[in-house]
Amino acid sequence: MYHNITGCFAVLYIPFYALQSARQKSILEKSALENRPLNQLSFEGIKTDIPALGERGNSDDMSFDLPAALLNSDGVHVLELNPAAEQAGIQPGMSTSQAIARAPGLLLYRRSPSNEQQLQQTLLQLVYRYSPLIEESAPGICTLDLKGKRIRKHQPWLRELLAQLRAIGFEAQAGTGPNPEIALQAAKIADPILEISGDSALLQSLAIESLEPSPFLLDILKSWGIRTLGAFTRLPREEIAERLGLEALSLWDRAAGRSAKVLQLVQPPETFEESIDFDQHLETLEPLLFILRRFLENLSLRIESVYLLIAELRLTLILDDGEKIVRILQIPVPTRDVETLFGIATQYLETLQATAPVTGFHLGVTPSRPANHQFDLFHGGLKDPNRFFQTLARLAALVGNEKVGIPKRIDTHKPDSLQMLIPKLSWSLTEVKTNVPPKTGPGLRRYRPGIIARVELNDGKPVLMHSSVISGRILEARGPWKLSGNWWDRARWETREWDIALDNGGIYRIAQRGTTLQDQWEVVGVYD
């Protein structure tokens, strides 16, 4: 998809992108293993003693002013350097030992292409919020066409965007300009934001090399004494075209802020996932929870950028023995609230029994649109359904799944036939059907299980009862009330119940299971 452009552009530039993404992964893993409090996990000027591979380095300063180098995936050669490492005399292509020899405190990070790709997706999702016309110019570089954006001042939203990137661990720079090339140059020299307008002195003073002319053209211009864009645009456009051809004409237009470059527009990916492979295997829950929270913060930020909510969490744990544990957690009421999501996921992880240490963790979320429902004025809804369902899970863990729920009677005459229904989200809006049978007599408090008793009969009627809990003379007995069912299958049941008044003042229901008078008696419950 191509789009012709003129007007204003913004470029988001992450210097040392591969190095920064490797550093971000390293910080996250190290901080998790050290169980560092979350409030200390700030990427803004973080001071840490993360030395990267093999405990290299002796400084406790994690600032990017220290020499740092990115190694290739096998950890043998240097791929990328920060300026401090360059000053120390390290060059790309050197072996690890050569690099360390030049800078003993060198911080080394192993490259992680999957992490870089994931972060690039995050970058696209975040910038898409500010413009639908975006180009993935290069790894760590995004160009935004601001055509149609009526806001004249770009500083506030660019600051917001940079703050979001800082929150996920990136130090980025942003620049605006009349065409993508100038915006990119502005971004590269920005601290951290630089705006260059078409007629600004800054644009005039930019070096001619910033527009990357061909070496042949650059040599000619330098021989003419042309060093800056301002000097170049002071030359007559038509004569430049006549003497130096189309390339020079294009360069003149770009230098004057009249670019004809087209952006290759992209749509941000619709997948929202975060994953990490651990260099050191995890054997306890705390590091995993640390990373879970970080992932949720990132995903929540990404989801927010597309104005959606999280409806489902997909947790995948990769174990050392090759086993993969996958769990999908539905969110009762879609939300972006990190605390709520963290609570739901933590509750699952706390009960998880893994057979081996964790070597990788993957978290995906399913986005959803905000629910469109309105609570009824006359129906008491749940104030915080997500919290309620968390509490419900805790209650189930405390007393057992089958012991928590909404009681529903099963359509049978068999005593104590109930099922427990799990409340659903719609519970808060349940319509109550007033289908109550005629109410007779007091309620029964049922002993579960029934209390085994010895009952003496006189003339077929109970007169004395003895059990481990309740004993006494039976003052009055009414019955037997014969009940039976399922005579056609193996689940056959039969019982004869009596209502008795005991001399302790209690009225009880006792029953004899089976068909013969020798069958066991039990106290079913007490009327109250």
Add this chain to the structure above:
Amino acid sequence: MLSSSKIIELRKVLAERFPRQSATPSLCIPTGWAPLDSLLGGGLPKGAITQLLIPNISSGGAIVLHEIIEAMQELSRHVALIDGRDCFEPLADHPLLLWIRCNSVVQALKATDLLLRDGNLSLVILDFKESLEKELRKIPGSAWYRLQRITEENRNTLLAITRHPIVSSAQITISTSHRLLIDDLSRQRSDLVKFISLEITRSRTRQEYQYVS
């Protein structure tokens, strides 16, 4: 050692100097069951514990429980029943009742703590009527005060049904001393309810139990 009067005085000074936000006038949660609501002037006090004392074995405690649950259903309000000994016998379907069937007093207290902290359900009923007395006596007074604090913070209500006066932090204690007869088994519930007389046996102001705590 300070005398008890000095301690009370000190607590009063502290309460005046650091007033609690929760000490705002309490509202009621109507249960919908007229005998109880009229007795309490509108319903169970919000942000407090009410103790329902039923000392006799068969005295209509389950009737009161069923009446409250059914009345809350008619008001379309959720209610949680924490059943201290898993002995509740539903007489009908209660779609807005959350029933937690516990096996021990400790379990029931933990469940109560969780539900009160949750704050989604305005009325939580804790039924200890059939729980063993020796287990109930082991509940430390601090546990009841903790539950009282939670109800205050979340502005919900706990109704504790017991045979003995064990809830030290209850704002109101109601009791009934009715005795059921075997003939009552065949009577209409509406007739039985008329014989159950509830009375307030103890009512403390919020300030009082704050000082005690």
